[in-house]
Amino acid sequence: MSNQLSAMLNAWHANRDATEWVLGTVYRTDGSAYRKAGAMMLINGHRQQFGLLSGGCLEADIIRNARKAMITGKAVMLVYDGNDEDDLSFKLGVGCGGTVYIMLQPVTGQNDLGLSDLHHALTQRESGRYFQKVGDVAGHFEAGDITAQQTAHIEKRADGDWLITPIRPEPHILVVGGGLDARPVINIAHEMGWVTTLVDPRAANARAEHFAHADTILRKIDDDLARHVFEAKVDAVILMAHSISIDGDALAVLKTTPIKHLSALGPNHRFAEVLKHAGITRSDLAFDISSPAGLDIGGQLPESIALSMLSGIHAGLFKQSAVPAMARAAE
Secondary structure, X not given: OOOOHHHHHXXXXXXXXXXOEEEEEEEEEEOOOXXXXXXXXXXXXXXXXXOOOOOOOOHHHHHHHHHHXXXXXXXXXXXXXXXXXXXXXXXXXXOOOOEEEEEEEEEOOOOOOOHHHHHHHHHOOOOEEEEEEOOOOOEEEEEOOOOOOOOOEEEEEOOEEEEEEEEOOXXXXXXXXXXXXXXXXXXXXXXXXXXXXXXXXXOOOOOHHHOOOOOEEEOOOOHHHHHHHHHOOOOEEEEOOOOHHHHHHHHHHHOOOOOOEEEEOOOHHHHXXXXXXXXXXXXXXXXXXXXXXXXXXXXXXXXXXXXXXXXXXXXXXXXXOOOOHHHHHOO
């Protein structure tokens, strides 16, 4: 089960009337913490958890407290202080040293906290904002555009504090080329909970038995591909067909689509040939371009190259500079 919010909500929606449910949310952190404000998990009456609010060290205690929320029908507020020697998180040796504030809200048929609306929005790949009243059993979702820079925050209102969390559907990537090196790209993206489309006009490539985790496999690079990109709300594309003509044909089709990022496998001079075949210039493209594709992590094998490309797309879509996590944490 993916830790993506959409996967968690799919599990809840399919069994929402079969057992009790609790929504756990990190609404505030002080200092270093594994998950930040806005992180969510769902817990059911069978003590099953979907998602994580820590690195796995606090979940057993969170699940135990979730039972209180189910029984009382009220929100349960938890604080884990990694600096307090008497605190559970310190005794467990969590090691992050920060303080995590968690809210457990019961989810019922009479009050689902707006999760049905949130589930529907993610199914339709719509963005928006999710509102939760801190310390209470209240929540709702509002669809709308958000920016990549928006993060979860608490807004103080006359009726109390509200956690407002920006909601984005998981990334959808289009991989052009279904060769051997595309397999780890699809597999790793699937493990991350991303949606994937694979396109390759060559009959010997992109075979379904080799790409069991691909959500969609297409065989033509034409207007139907452009329509799919629009309708399925594809976010990013990787050109890796090892064919100037196939990559160029794809780029010509994709040039006016609303994708946000394109990665091109191979050196920059190869991408120049792809542009030439497509009959366009780099300035004709409104989306971010990574050529060569990916981040330089020193990998040479297909799995490492796939990780590099997906890391580059992740950084591009979420507008993050590729600073090592340890260096960022030391700031």
